[in-house]
Amino acid sequence: MTSKFVQYLRGDQNAPGERKLIQKLDFFILSFCCLMYFLNYLDRTNLNNAYVSGMKEDLNFKGNQLNQINTVFTVGYTLGQVPCNIALYYVKPKIFFPTCMVAWAGLTMATAGAQSPRSIMAIRFFQAIFESSTFVGTHYILGSWYTEKELGKRSGIFTASGLAGTMIGGFIQTGIHKSMDGRNGLAGWRWLFVIDGIITLPLAIYGFLLFPDTPKNTKAPYLTAEEKALAISRVPKVSQRTPISLTFLKHCFSTWYWYFFTILWIIAGETESFSSNALLALYMKSHPTNKYTVSQLNNYPTGVPAVGIVSTLFWATLTDFLGGKRYLVGYWIGITGVITSAMILAYPNSTSVHFGAYYWAGSVYACQATFFAWANDVLRYEEDSLRAVVIASMNMGSNAINAWWSIVFYGANFAPRFTRGMWAMIAVSIAMAIWTALLVWMQVRTEKRREVESAAVAVAEKEQNIAGVGEKGGNEIGEKV
Template sequence: MGQDQDITSHSTNVEQHAAEVIQSSEERATKKKKWYFYLWDTLDKPKEERWFMFKLDAALLTFASLGYFIKYLDQMNINSAFVSGMKEDLGLYKNQLNYMQTCWTVGYVIGEIPSNIILTRFRPSRWIPIMELTWTVLTFCLSRADDAKTIYALRFFVGLAESSFYPGMQYIIGSWYRKEELAKRSCIFHTSGAIATMFSGYLMAGVYKLNGRHGYKGWQWLFLVDGIISLPVAIAGFFVLPDVPEISKPFYLTKEEVAFAQKRMQLEGREERKPYTKAKIWKILTSWHIYALTLLYVLFNNGNSGAQPVFAQYLKASKDPKYTVSQINTYPTTMNAVQVVTTLVYAWTSDTIFRGARWPPIVFGGLMNILCYVSLAIWDIPEGWRWACFILSGFGGGLSGLCMAWAHEICTYDNEERAIVVASMNEFAYVLQAWLPLIVWQQVDAPKYRKGFITASFLSAALIATAFTTRALHGREISKRRALRGEERYLGEDMIEHMAGKHSFGEGDQ
């Protein structure tokens, strides 16, 4: 009996301490922000919260970024291998590259929503690392593939295993961070994919020097080296992934810090995990959230050249001058470098200058896509501008984190809806990507890809229209909820609102 009282007393003390830290943080939030807040949000927080955030960022963001790095490395290596000898060695002279990408996409699409549903029921720190180990083993197997059919099968299962990671990690990130922190973390996570694409090009340029060593071609060494890089990251996930706050027990967070994390999410209106019911499923399927946000992400993901190595194919087709294998793999990384920089700029401006508004960078990225892809569709343009368009198309590739942050905020009141919507956004983006390249990004059209460039331009215009529509719907929803509750400044709304009215960091953008 006495032991039970001690446990209850300790639990109460933990909650009280967490509430005190939260109150201190909220008091600071209402004050004018210091200049260093705009560099990194934790610099303007109380000492205890700053230490908690440091540990969380160090573990969660590092693992998420490294995991996405290896995921994207293992996803995109097929393109680097294809232009570095695999095409000639395996006789891939038709649309086999498109089919390989489609097989990966089909596996990816099948696994996403089921995987995120699993994450709402089981421990993410077990499920996600297991899937990472699976796709690492399959990447090793790709080095031994000797025909297109074997690659098709392996790519399908790689996609199935990788389907757990991006939507799953976005769901976990959305379970730990508040509004003014969320876009930066989501976008930092997303940039690791662009960095991986860059690294894959440089890696292939370096690994190609191993061509012929121990009986392996240069492109086979790429798969082996990718697998070697992936293995330790997958194993680390079992130890550093913190699950979600309500079930979290990582070695690097104290009980007080876990309780503090739970209080932070309560202030965001972020619901904990609850059972699936018919009413819940019906509510999710009849809300505008899943349809508008899914369409937004579908248009972003497909409104660019995406997984197609259009720049590399252009360089490979060039006769005067003729580029080396190293140049073909490294020059296109300039586009990825632009994507990395602009992704971070979008995140910082969205969280600070735009006061939590997600739509301005999305609209800007869509406009840049239109400018670049319309120019490339014309094709008969100055050579310098053609290169500029290939490189500047990276402006439209860094919007994923913003779209996901927007989804977390819009769906904050229902944990299961948030998990399903995030997975649905990514899944249906790849549903379109599974067949669209077979029509508009055909390998036989390289390097001009006129149909693809025109399609990307129209999808980017639709992205802009959908962003404005989502903004209007969310603003109206917030206004209705406030009217129903009869409160001028309901705290929960102030913390999640990003498109309408005022919030604790200043005027909104309505």
């Protein structure tokens, strides 16, 4: 077991130069993608930080307008998923990713000048379209470079970077509120958006210069010709077809991959609702007896993404070590969702139980890394365009449901208990466990069929070679006669 674990940590990179190649890829791909996702989430989640730090009062928010803004963002984010991943098929990632970053940085800074909730809605819609490129686009890139034994860890590190943005955003808002509130006539929450936009731009420049694109079209100056050839040889050769054609669409919708993985992430996305809708912050803001300071409202909820980071790295590493058993996370999510919801329903007046349940629910974030790694694993032997569309469709489907799900079950006007949402969480958590089992069955069936087909091809090639040798021998005898 010890030797197996050491071999796992080394990545089982046995080809000459493979270890050095992986180190380069880890540095340049993960450094850019993780920082991009960190800033993406920082921009996205700081709206909630700003809301509890004075924006609600300054802009005179009413009812569930915050949820409406989040829904508008979700709509834009959903619409951008598939087009952005298809764009990566035609536009080099080193151009596409940084361009999107510059666009959303500008829109983030524009939020600082908003004078009403309605103006924020308009800004957030377009911001969401550009930000939609990051998550699914990175998972497509990771699946293009890394093998099945390497993918889980990298997906986990990438996902954890986004959670770090969620966690650190609260501390950043606290610091800005204390040090810059009122400076040059701007409230602290407005400075938050200005600073978020500015710090995004240097990373965009880094991406323009050094991002390696994909193995087939990379021109990265730090990769040798041998390393580029090795990178191509590490991933299976698959057929290619343009993703913008009727033939491709028919092929896409005739496979089980699109349906099963899209529904998987639709369910999984709603099991993240406690965290993605910032229920702990809303619970504290609307607490019937306790009154929390701005610092407490921003800092206490950071424990949720902290738990998510630990859980993500743990499950991503464990499922890699176990040979890609990503489905284990689906069962963990089912258990977590049922128990945490039941805790809140059973103890509606206990502040400590609510805090404990919301922190525990943060562990559900582990599904982001493992489920997209699962999709990359299963689709490794399919064409890249299909893999790109399935990965994008997963997130698109989840956000399409979440656009109305959050308002129906987790609107800010339901705070502090969200009773309706607790029952919804129990339902989707049970569905998560059932759907995970069905997907495992489909995967096993597909792998068995692929093995049979590979064996048949091998036998046919062997018979063809034998026939060729026999024919050659006969010709030689005939020539001698």
